[in-house]
Amino acid sequence: MAKVVRTGDVIVFVVLMGLLALNMAQARWLDLGSSGRIVTIGLAVGQAAVLLWYFLELRSAAVLTRLAAAAGFFWLALLFGLGLNDWLTR
Amino acid sequence: MEPTKSVELWPTQLSHHAQQVDWVILSFTALLVVLVLPVFAAMIYFAVKYRRGSKADRSPSASRNVWLETSWSVIPFLLAGVFFVWAASLYFDLFHPPADSLGINVLAKQWMWKFEHPGGQREIDTLHVPVDTPVELTMISEDVIHSLFFPALRIKQDVLPGRYTRLWFKADKVGEYHLHCAEFCGTDHSRMGGSLIVLDPEGYQRWLDHAGTDTSLAAAGEALFRKYGCSGCHGANSSVRAPNLVGVYGSPVPLDGGGTVIADERYIRDSVLYPKKQVAAGYKPIMPTFQGQVSEEDLLKLIAYIRSLS
Amino acid sequence: MAETQLIVHEPFREAAQQREADALGMWVFLATEAMMFGGLFFALIVIRVIHPQGAQEATNELDMWLGGLNSALLLTSSLTTTLAVTAARNGARGFTIGCLLASAALGAAFLCVKGYEYYVDYTKGLIPAVGKPFPIETTGAELFINGYFVSTGLHAIHLFIGICLAIGLATVVWLRRVPLPGRSIVVEMTGRYWHFVDMVWIFLYPVLYLMDRGG
Amino acid sequence: MTSIAAEAAAEPSYLKAGYTLRSWLLTTDHKRIAVLYMISLTAFFFLGGAAAAAVRLNLITPEGAVLTADGYNKAFTIHGVIMVWFFLIPSIPATFGNFMIPLAIGARDLAFPKLNLASWYILILGAAFTIYALVAGGVDTGWTFYTPYSTMFSNTHVVAAIVGVFISGFSSIFTGLNFIVTIHKLRAPGMTWFRLPIFVWSHYATSLILVLATPVLAITLILIAAERLLGIGVFDPALGGDPLLFQHLFWFYSHPAVYIMILPAMGVITELVTTFSRRRVFGYSFVAFASLAIALLSFLVWGHHMFVSGQSMYAGMMFSILSFLVAVPSAIKVYNWTATLYKGQIALDTPMLYAMGFIGLFVVGGLTGLFLASLAIDVHVTDTYFVVAHFHYIMVGATVMGFLGALHYWWPKITGRMYPEWWGRISAAFVFFGFNLTFFPQFILGYLGMPRRYFSYPPEFQVLNVMSSAGASILAVAYLFPFCYLLWSLRYGKIAGPNPWGATGLEWTTSSPPPKHNFPEIPVVTQEAYAYPVAPDGGAHHGGATHHG
Numbered sequence A: 001m002a003k004v005v006r007t008g009d010v011i012v013f014v015v016l017m018g019l020l021a022l023n024m025a026q027a028r029w030l031d032l033g034s035s036g037r038i039v040t041i042g043l044a045v046g047q048a049a050v051l052l053w054y055f056l057e058l059r060s061a062a063v064l065t066r067l068a069a070a071a072g073f074f075w076l077a078l079l080f081g082l083g084l085n086d087w088l089t090r
Numbered sequence B: 001m002e003p004t005k006s007v008e009l010w011p012t013q014l015s016h017h018a019q020q021v022d023w024v025i026l027s028f029t030a031l032l033v034v035l036v037l038p039v040f041a042a043m044i045y046f047a048v049k050y051r052r053g054s055k056a057d058r059s060p061s062a063s064r065n066v067w068l069e070t071s072w073s074v075i076p077f078l079l080a081g082v083f084f085v086w087a088a089s090l091y092f093d094l095f096h097p098p099a100d101s102l103g104i105n106v107l108a109k110q111w112m113w114k115f116e117h118p119g120g121q122r123e124i125d126t127l128h129v130p131v132d133t134p135v136e137l138t139m140i141s142e143d144v145i146h147s148l149f150f151p152a153l154r155i156k157q158d159v160l161p162g163r164y165t166r167l168w169f170k171a172d173k174v175g176e177y178h179l180h181c182a183e184f185c186g187t188d189h190s191r192m193g194g195s196l197i198v199l200d201p202e203g204y205q206r207w208l209d210h211a212g213t214d215t216s217l218a219a220a221g222e223a224l225f226r227k228y229g230c231s232g233c234h235g236a237n238s239s240v241r242a243p244n245l246v247g248v249y250g251s252p253v254p255l256d257g258g259g260t261v262i263a264d265e266r267y268i269r270d271s272v273l274y275p276k277k278q279v280a281a282g283y284k285p286i287m288p289t290f291q292g293q294v295s296e297e298d299l300l301k302l303i304a305y306i307r308s309l310s
Numbered sequence C: 001m002a003e004t005q006l007i008v009h010e011p012f013r014e015a016a017q018q019r020e021a022d023a024l025g026m027w028v029f030l031a032t033e034a035m036m037f038g039g040l041f042f043a044l045i046v047i048r049v050i051h052p053q054g055a056q057e058a059t060n061e062l063d064m065w066l067g068g069l070n071s072a073l074l075l076t077s078s079l080t081t082t083l084a085v086t087a088a089r090n091g092a093r094g095f096t097i098g099c100l101l102a103s104a105a106l107g108a109a110f111l112c113v114k115g116y117e118y119y120v121d122y123t124k125g126l127i128p129a130v131g132k133p134f135p136i137e138t139t140g141a142e143l144f145i146n147g148y149f150v151s152t153g154l155h156a157i158h159l160f161i162g163i164c165l166a167i168g169l170a171t172v173v174w175l176r177r178v179p180l181p182g183r184s185i186v187v188e189m190t191g192r193y194w195h196f197v198d199m200v201w202i203f204l205y206p207v208l209y210l211m212d213r214g215g
Numbered sequence D: 001m002t003s004i005a006a007e008a009a010a011e012p013s014y015l016k017a018g019y020t021l022r023s024w025l026l027t028t029d030h031k032r033i034a035v036l037y038m039i040s041l042t043a044f045f046f047l048g049g050a051a052a053a054a055v056r057l058n059l060i061t062p063e064g065a066v067l068t069a070d071g072y073n074k075a076f077t078i079h080g081v082i083m084v085w086f087f088l089i090p091s092i093p094a095t096f097g098n099f100m101i102p103l104a105i106g107a108r109d110l111a112f113p114k115l116n117l118a119s120w121y122i123l124i125l126g127a128a129f130t131i132y133a134l135v136a137g138g139v140d141t142g143w144t145f146y147t148p149y150s151t152m153f154s155n156t157h158v159v160a161a162i163v164g165v166f167i168s169g170f171s172s173i174f175t176g177l178n179f180i181v182t183i184h185k186l187r188a189p190g191m192t193w194f195r196l197p198i199f200v201w202s203h204y205a206t207s208l209i210l211v212l213a214t215p216v217l218a219i220t221l222i223l224i225a226a227e228r229l230l231g232i233g234v235f236d237p238a239l240g241g242d243p244l245l246f247q248h249l250f251w252f253y254s255h256p257a258v259y260i261m262i263l264p265a266m267g268v269i270t271e272l273v274t275t276f277s278r279r280r281v282f283g284y285s286f287v288a289f290a291s292l293a294i295a296l297l298s299f300l301v302w303g304h305h306m307f308v309s310g311q312s313m314y315a316g317m318m319f320s321i322l323s324f325l326v327a328v329p330s331a332i333k334v335y336n337w338t339a340t341l342y343k344g345q346i347a348l349d350t351p352m353l354y355a356m357g358f359i360g361l362f363v364v365g366g367l368t369g370l371f372l373a374s375l376a377i378d379v380h381v382t383d384t385y386f387v388v389a390h391f392h393y394i395m396v397g398a399t400v401m402g403f404l405g406a407l408h409y410w411w412p413k414i415t416g417r418m419y420p421e422w423w424g425r426i427s428a429a430f431v432f433f434g435f436n437l438t439f440f441p442q443f444i445l446g447y448l449g450m451p452r453r454y455f456s457y458p459p460e461f462q463v464l465n466v467m468s469s470a471g472a473s474i475l476a477v478a479y480l481f482p483f484c485y486l487l488w489s490l491r492y493g494k495i496a497g498p499n500p501w502g503a504t505g506l507e508w509t510t511s512s513p514p515p516k517h518n519f520p521e522i523p524v525v526t527q528e529a530y531a532y533p534v535a536p537d538g539g540a541h542h543g544g545a546t547h548h549g
């Protein structure tokens, strides 16, 4: 069993839960004003990065696989960046 | 003054802007012809000279040339860039009407255009304007998206439900011209048009007098201001603490929670329909929403009234 | 021994090639899924930008503790999924089956909590087109809540598919129709999908429940 | 391995691998699936064409000659929907891409053959919904489904049509996914990226767009359907929603989609120009990377469809300059094709005529695209026939010509028969003439101020409209020619050898039509693409590949 349950995975899980707790606490008890949005998203991005890197094994994946994963995010950044620009400058 | 029925190959130029747009497209065309004529000529020339079996010189030649390729992609782009700037600056002007424009309200609905002059004169599908005077249209739709298009002025602007859009022009020739709806809006989209009638100033005045109306927009707005109960709070001797609307129009309003906005048509409209969206600093958000009670047409009158207070 | 069990299917010439192709195919598929949810996130953010007030009031209607519980459930299911993949690679059949079923159970628990939340929303009149009229007057609030239903609904559908996959996979592993570790790639691919669905929630939760809360 | 190879050597052509309907409908052979696509897409093209015929017929008189206003609105909507989603987007990729990519890279099939078959069924299912919407009474929103008209005001079969388009999107996504994985993972030994034919590069770029843009359309259509059925209001101003949000999401997909429609055709043209001038393409790497550049840039310009929509002025300016930027890689392609002709051995066979027609019409369409990208010009001509002319020059003038060029070029490979050359050339000339007569007058109409989607129009526009309709009838006949003589050639055409054109490319090294498993043995590539000269019909011995074993 020791071979199957790797401590690394458990640590990653703990980190993920920790980030979740941090995000909830921040939203509930801290009033960060307008930078709160960035903090919330930042913590989520952190969680997603950990998930991608470890659980989704990008850590040991081929360059091509990493590119495929990055492509999705890059193109979403295009949508958000160019798209929001309209509302922010109207 | 009937729109011409014969074939025309170039549309009338009714404004300085129209002339400019024509110049942009004509000179841009000239540039592009210069850029691509060699391509077409070379294609035909090669097709003849190097046709299979011909005795042309085919000594080996490079199958790539980075400098050549870079230059024929970058130079046309830079040349075209001039036209980007020119066209963009004309576009910029379209967003900046002169301050002394004659303001006319436009209400679009399936399938008609309603125009309201400041004096309260109203017309449907026909718009009378004075020549050589900047005219600014404040437009809103009661249903779907429409688009007001004046080919002779080379301008159009979508007319949205829920938000004012603007269009301005200065017609410089007396006459009658087409106006169309250019955004697909259902069954009678193609019939949602009419005429733009440009009159000399006296003619316009005469038209205004004839089109006669008992009340100007602002006066009608004042009546509505009482009818909807606005004056109950905003009136001079009201017991409710609400901002005095005298002089509000066009001036900056500090907002609750920071920031300021210029009180333009859009802001006033939002204040009436979505009062909680932007609350004026120092007041309680007690103003009720009038959504579903005040029609777009009445809103424009209320705005005209508030505007007349400054 | 892993490779001997691997059957090479038609267009492929060798096992490694097939494996890489499957992996790449899965990632490309996940990228398309990301774009699809991305459009929805874009809509939600735009609503937050144009109606900050309404969106905030709507956010306050959502129960961040139930949402947080759901986040925890899904993160745990991601752990069990990872364990399943490792176990499959090691040929530990029983443990693989156990972990897959645990993931499915955690996913089902998520859906139950979500269902309960929807029920609470129903009693408050938040659900569009049914029940009581919408309680909040501020513009944008109703819009935001509707966006919440579309996005959590779409996510729930994805999770439901994931649960079916996990149970189905556990069954075929149990029946030895998917021999382990030879075909552990199948567990791996299902795992990828599962983690992805979790990742969507990782973003949905803060965007829907946490952002701009309070006030 | 060896046993498969021995089997393949004796293998009959893919056409003879079974004659039952079942052997076609359940095939996983990419070549047979390509043929299934070809048959269904031809049907869709004629269906969309019939709607175009109704449109043009109606516009002969200013008051509308044959239809009612509603009927007209439904006609151009179904014309746009069918032509875009059920003809042009799948056209070249799903037929020639499907057939040729595995052959061109030396593979036995696409990476996921079953998924490939599923893509075809998905497309047909989508088409079934769309056609249901048509026969149940039609849709009248235009192919752009603009809100709030489509969500709150139209009382036609919007949801059925949207479901049809939504489903067809998955066909696109799966095809793109299949191509990406195939091109990455199934290239024959020695087939490096820089030995790939440009046709494959351009399909790779197309697939990127298919995979990254289509899902956004899917979610947008879901939102529309939800709004129409449940009133969720995301695009509804009455609830505070913003119709411009719809437009942003729609064009985020639909502008890249127009490059889905042109990139594969550009790949075809590169094959045609090199084959028929027996020259290596000038500046291979520029042309290859131009495809990728177009794919990337295509995602940055969508707002140029919204210059007068009420979008912010700054957004308009940004999208305008970015649109100018897309012209750069397109210019590279055009100039490099021309340079390829230099010192070539040019033969003006039918496919080459289509290629030259493509270049000419694409340039006109592309340059008028630049006019549209220029802000002040677009304010005048947007939503007029100028735009209609622009996109027909590219989509019909260029892409459909590219499709016909590909059809003639690969016909011998697909069917094993030659088409009649004389008829081919005559029809190409007719298509070119009919096309220009149909669509050139529309540029003038547009600049004069005739709005698009108009059932009736001011009488002074009649002369130009009649010209356009006359051109359309010539065009219709010109499209029927190839339909007839290609069918004829299936039986009576000259038998084609493996390489009738003397072209490079692995597809020409195998027999015509190819055996079920494409190659007797997986070829090993030792040369760059377009390594001319090659002797005609010596395919198996010269095609830039050697066979081992």
Ligand code: HEA
Residues within 6 Å of the ligand: B032, B035, B036, B076, B077, B080, D144, D258, D259, D261, D262, D304, D305, D323, D324, D326, D327, D328, D330, D331, D334, D362, D363, D365, D366, D367, D368, D369, D370, D371, D372, D373, D374, D378, D381, D382, D383, D387, D390, D391, D394, D395, D399
């Ligand atoms: C295959 C389809 C296709 C393609 C490839 C293109 C290519 C381009 N399109 Fe087009 N377009 C459509 C299909 C297509 N379009 C459709 C369907 C619509 C209408 C949708 C609707 O509303 O229904 C539309 C609408 C449309 C608009 C909006 C019009 C409006 O509604 O107001 C604009 C505006 O910028 C535009 C621009 C361009 C540009 C800049 C290119 C460029 O990519 C063109 C690049 C090519 C060249 C420039 C030519 C080659 C270059 C040279 C010969 C070198 C010389 C060049 C230089 C000076 C740099 N298109």
Ligand code: HEA
Residues within 6 Å of the ligand: D045, D046, D048, D049, D050, D052, D053, D055, D056, D076, D077, D079, D080, D081, D083, D084, D087, D088, D141, D142, D143, D144, D388, D392, D395, D396, D400, D438, D452, D453, D454, D455, D472, D475, D476, D477, D479, D480
């Ligand atoms: C790939 C795309 C594609 C293709 C190939 C075509 C092909 C053609 N299109 Fe299309 N068109 C669009 C895409 C396309 N179009 C789009 C996206 C729109 C916008 C829709 C919208 O506004 O929402 C549009 C709109 C559009 C309009 C504008 C309508 C309006 O705004 O009011 C017009 C008008 O002339 C037109 C004409 C034509 C013509 C004459 C052809 C010809 O090339 C077609 C020639 C082919 C045939 C005619 C078929 C030949 C066979 C037969 C005729 C035999 C069977 C027929 C009968 C029995 C009658 N099209």
Ligand code: CUA
Residues within 6 Å of the ligand: B110, B111, B145, B146, B147, B181, B182, B183, B184, B185, B186, B188, B189, B190, B192
């Ligand atoms: Cu109003 Cu079109």
Ligand SMILES: [Cu+2]
Residues within 6 Å of the ligand: D254, D255, D258, D301, D302, D304, D305
């Ligand atoms: Cu575009």
